[in-house]
Amino acid sequence: MASQGWLGDALSAIGNTPLVKLNKLTGASDADVYVKLEFYNPTGSYKDRMALAMIEGAEKEGLLRPGDTVVEYTGGSTGSSLAFVCAVKGYKLRVVTSDAFSDEKINTMKAFGADLTIVPSEGGKTTPDLIPRMMKIAEEMGKAPRTYRTDQFHNRHMLKGYNKMGEEILTQLGGNVDAFVASFGTAGCSMGVAEVLKAAKDTTAAVILVEPAESPTVSKGLSGTHDIEGIGSGFVPPLLRKALYDEVLTVSTEEARAMARRLAKEEGIFSGASTGANVAASLAVARRLGPGKRVVTVAVDSGLKYLSTEVYS
Ligand SMILES: Cc1ncc(COP(=O)(O)O)c(C=O)c1O
Structure with missing residues (x-):
């Protein structure tokens, strides 16, 4: 009998994650929003x-x-x-x-x-x-x-890891991506995916970044205290490249947490606050773009990592 699945070591289980469509959080006059489920990676994170x-x-x-x-x-x-x-x-x-x-x-x-x-x-x-x-x-x-x-924060090798995510998204949607929305810490994920999207022929995806409203370092030059783990480090990450993004939106800690909770209860997507921020910003972009367009964002990691935090307790 032919064997199925991964036959390498545990590292071979990284990547090739599912892309799913939101069905309840979007309305009839919104663009479609697709979420890359990165909690399928071995440690539950991209x-x-x-x-x-x-x-x-x-x-x-x-x-x-x-x-x-x-x-x-x-x-x-x-x-x-x-x-x-x-x-x-x-x-x-x-x-x-x-x-x-x-x-x-x-x-x-x-x-x-x-x-x-x-x-x-x-x-x-x-x-x-x-x-x-x-x-x-x-x-x-x-x-x-x-x-x-x-x-x-200074490691360029990591971009290669995220280039693969960009390639997976293009394959999964047949190249039809109108916007990619991602919050950033090191900006590795957003820049790695953006490199691939911006270089793709026949794709004109806008790249939209997300930072905490309490610490709008790139959008307003201000840094402050927030509680969205993993993003909003308070300084401009060295890997960020102006040529690779089009806009920066902000989402507050409370909005991000509330969206993470709604995602779990209404869409069955169990994640953390940075994913909540990604989806909250994506819904705003989907409202603006309207029907027939496709917004892609990322479920950064699993809600299991945040059960003891204020996101869920
Ligand atoms: C939970 C979480 N969300 C988002 C990010 C941001 O990802 P990146 O560093 O690729 O910008 C990180 C990075 O540490 C993270 O830990």
């Missing part, structure tokens, strides 16, 4: 794509060798994905994270065997100084011998 691309990029360039240690600062999504990839490939991982991020992510990194340094936050919130403080500690750790810093 970050698996970039973690694999960062590690394989470093291996190819001879920057990372068997027995080396990987170091990264992370809100816990990248850390969980890196911990997973490092477990499969046999690298040690040291992670700098914070209590601003969910216990589920911290416990996932531990489950995959990562060594954690936890930086205290102000009341569990992402303040503009938090990520830079974490980056500094990771930079110091990276000075140890046989240590490789993935340094996600």
Whole structure:
């Protein structure tokens, strides 16, 4: 009998995620909204794509060798994905994270065997100084011998991981995409997908970015405190390229959380606040574009990562 499914190691299960259409949150006079279900990746997040691309990029360039240690600062999504990839490939991982991020992510990194340094936050919130403080500690750790810093905010290898997501979207919709909507932290996902969409012949997709209304760094030059995990780091991410996006919308923490809850209850899509932000912004774009058009956005990760947080409790 012919065998079916994935027959490689656990890394071969990354990518090729489903794309589904919203049916209840959109109205008759709106464009269709499609959501890429990235919680189908092994750790329940699109970050698996970039973690694999960062590690394989470093291996190819001879920057990372068997027995080396990987170091990264992370809100816990990248850390969980890196911990997973490092477990499969046999690298040690040291992670700098914070209590601003969910216990589920911290416990996932531990489950995959990562060594954690936890930086205290102000009341569990992402303040503009938090990520830079974490980056500094990771930079110091990276000075140890046989240590490789993935340094996600400056890592260009990761774009390759997200190029694949862009290719999957084009294939799934036969190239018919009018807008791609994505919130951003490092901007790896949005820029990686945008590279492919903007280069595609016969596709004229607008790329629309989303940031927290409390921290509109790119749209208004202001940074503030918010509680949408993974986005709105308080500074302009170095990977962001003006030529690859058309507009930046804002969504508040409360709107993002409320939309995540509605997505679960009304569409059966179980996710977190950054996905809520993606969908809230996508619905605004769908209203503007009208019937016959197609908006694509991303369910970044699984709601299981946020059960203990204010998104669901
Ligand atoms: C939960 C979550 N949503 C969205 C993002 C933003 O993705 P990117 O860094 O590719 O812009 C991140 C990144 O850390 C994240 O953890």
